[in-house]
Amino acid sequence: MSAIHVTTKINGDVVDYVCEADETLLDVLRNRLGLTGAKEGCSTGDCGACSVTIDGRLTCSCLVLGVEAEGCEIDTIEGMADGEALHPLQRKFLEHAALQCGICTPGILVAAKALLDTNPEPTETEVRFGLAGNLCRCTGYDKIVRAVMDAAQEMRRA
Amino acid sequence: MPLDSTPQDKRAFKVVGTRPLRPDGIDKVTGRAKFGADATAPGMLVGRILRSPHAHARIKKIDTAKAERLPGVKAIVTRADFPDHTNGDAALFDILYNIMAREKALYEGHAVAAVAAVDAHTAREALKLIKVDYEVLPHVTDVDEAMKPNAPVLHNTILTDGVEPKPRKPSNIVRRYEFGHGDVEAGFRRADIVVERTFKTEATHQGYIEPHACLANVGPDGQGELWVCTQGHFMVRDTCARLLGMDISKLRVTASEIGGGFGGKTTVFIEPVALALSRKANRPVKVVMSRDEVFKASGPTASTSIDVKIGVTKDGRITAADATLRYQGGAFAGSPVEFGAMSAFACYDLENVRAIGYDVVTNRPKQAAYRAPGAPMAAFAVESVIEELAHKVGMAGIDFRIKNAAHEGTKSSYGPTYGPIGLLPTLERAKQHPHFKAPLGPNQGRGMACGFWFNFGGQTCVSLNVNSDGTVALSVGTPDIGGSRASMCLMAAEELGIPYDKVRAIVADTSSLGYNDVTDGSRVTFATGMATIHAARDATRKLCARAAQIWGIPEEAVTWEKGHARPAGPNAGNFPPMSLAEVAAQAGATGGPIAGHYEYSADGAGVSFATHICDAEVDPETGATRIVRYTVLQDAGKAVHPSYVEGQFQGGAVQGIGWALNEEYIYGKDGRLQNAGFLDYRIPVCSDLPMIDTVILEIPNPGHPYGVRGVGETSIVPPLAAIANAVSAAAGVRLTSLPMSPPRILAALEQQNAKRIAAE
């Protein structure tokens, strides 16, 4: 197989990579670019652990080919904090103990940010449906929902 | 006797019981935390495993010649590469057989061969070129079918143990267990009402989001490194070394961050295979399971079939309780049926009780532990009958349970007499809880259930090093699966009298610390916590000795209090207290580095009880169930970090909700798993659930200096029953099979209607 050259913007930086035609964006991020924050939990788009946004849209990176990202802007968990300052969602996840093992956390944070970007004042139900594509097996979601609601409130005040 | 026989600390804790941020938090919210699949090594190969498509087949021949010739293939291993070094250790031999099939493939997904190649694509191609000649054999996957005399037999070596006379003909029934006391037949004769029912539960998977992953690197000198996501890296080291004929000292295992385990990562699957590939290729090899492989070839829990019979007097006192439990644990001995049998009636004060268990093998993957292994299914069956009996004698379920609850001095159903236990307090708090008084809507029902788990301690080793600036490095050997590093830092800080953030805890690799048992049995906060406390006390003794040296007074004249060495009394001399940092700064001149150690086999874990309340709404049109409200009340002994205790309660409850309502291994007639993915094996998602309310009770465990009890497992014991009771109340018909998926509920409703029409 011959590799294909792709130019994207990842977390605000221009990134060039080559990948095979059948390689997923998740594999490119993890294996070629060293961005292992996105996790592979299923590779079938069911668990959301590989969530990223592509041009602002929440996506399972295991369902997208690396070559499809040509010309796109991709945001991953690695770009969520602003230098030393954690994103309010990241901070609230820690304050609320909204993670146990932490494997789903990057994907859930990316999904929660995508939700708040479009709906800054979600109800509990809207948070629950907004995160329904992200599986967490440890927490029972209770503290995750609280953390997202609390972060949303703080972000509205800011 | 408890290890620390000093009376329970009555003091107010300074840091234990607070809710600081976890030390591994930043890494986990920024994506920097390194899990099993996140490691790489120079020259790394990709390992892939070929698995049996058949549920039961004799492997006549494996031809790897073509695959070996494929460019980019660096090593192939089959059964021939795993000679038997197990020396008659039957349990170890089963692990060997499970990680790589030998004369037979015993379940769909059983490993048959493995390849290491330069990339994933080549490895996949190589697997296709391996030719396996199978003779397909009849199979059995259902526990009741497997027990029938004409069932296909998996192992001709299994002659049922624990029955008299011992059979001469092999079967799938490995062993019979019996627990209990009194005379159940006499007890039933005294009963006014007897309820007898049969229940079935399907196998479920722990469903950790992180698939098994490891990176192995073995050189021709026999030295190896292994990076792996596991609940116990010392277990991985010892097991792999024994399976592969390596010296334990030559294998260093590092535990990665672990993305969930719940018992499923307490054994080995891919690790010995990755090591064997690496040894053969003389290159690092990474093996990561796909989700399909996780479902088919890791260790789900047992499926069960259970009969329960309980008799009561008219005034609601149980006279006898009897159960027969049949658990299949996959293709090898070792289903957790004995723990099901021991725990089934553990919540009750019973004069006459008997529980019989049968450990059964079938053509399914070898089960692994799953949170309180064996107990949730038994509790489902027993607590369903308890609820039904309560209604029959005209009592509320909670009053019936309070009347019959086990308490201090009760002879438990599995034998020993209980010390101080927390069941009645959870029941009494439940009765007062607003949840019990809240009104129910249409099609809603309320259920409750109690649950029990043993907990245990295990081998533990902890090292605590005092740094020159007065901060502390704490090394533990139990992988942190849900925030235990935070709890360890809290306990070390409490004992040393320094702030929480002055302690940093790490999970040390197997070459840096003595052996530690696996993170399981709800043992870490209890056992590693107790070792941490004792290591801290060891360090404070040394700190006192150093202060004594500095002051020129005898060691006995110095005590450690509030983070400072102080003269023990007015006679010791008048010296201003020295802080940990001040003593540590002079360590070099007073005898060198200051460290505390502790190693022991922890016992005295203390059993644990919980009561759960659940409101469920059943849609009579579709049979779909929604959990409307859920409350967990559990005894934690002492909650070291209450947020993570609540997290354990909530997580266990929600895993139970999945088990009760949706999750099941579905096998086709061909013995193949039909739903090996998260789309068809549906674990609860966020929008399925309400908030999970928690109440932490603290009835101190006399076996721990702070009173800690394990909390991780008990929370999954009551939910199956609590939800079944709620669903049965909502639907107006008793559900006896799990999961209570819409088709099962509709079938039960239709059956009920048909009966009603026939009666009219």
Next chain:
Amino acid sequence: MVKVVVWGSLKPHTGGKAELEIEATNVRELLNRLGDAYPGLKPQLARGVSVAIDGVIFRDGWHEPLRKESEVFLLPRMVGG
């Protein structure tokens, strides 16, 4: 002498008795002498057992003392998830 109770399905190996009298002052002696007196128990002892003494379950701990009046139960080796 310590009175130790074994679980029901071990009775075929102990001449039908659930309650056994063993001369032992600690767990190690108890397990060794149980195996000597009832060789049929040896496979189970090798697979692993726990010993409950006065309500507290010990999975390890050979040197845990046993007194004449101790309540002692032999139990399967505890596991967990």
